[in-house]
Amino acid sequence: MCLVCIAFASWVLKTANPQVGDAWKAVLLANVSALSAIRYLRKYVKIEAATSEKKPRDTTPSES
Known part of the structure; x- marks a missing residue:
């Protein structure tokens, strides 16, 4: 599950368009994940x- 969240966060950051005014939402979602x-x-x-x-x-010595 953790790897999925980290992979999702990475994907969101890679696909987010920084020129769009809503890029902060993608960054927030990635950070929360x-x-x-x-x-x-x-x-x-x-x-x-x-x-x-x-x-x-069991710390007792074994008998051989």
Whole structure:
């Protein structure tokens, strides 16, 4: 999903005509998409870190 938002933001900026007075809308849309992707990634990383900390680690030496 994040990659889709970033790709969409990039596409919007590439296809926007800077000569048109409504170009600010395209820039705003691209920025919102990019910020949403960044927020999602940060939340996902925090969740992954929390779940990896909760998993019990077996530190006992194995018997051979």
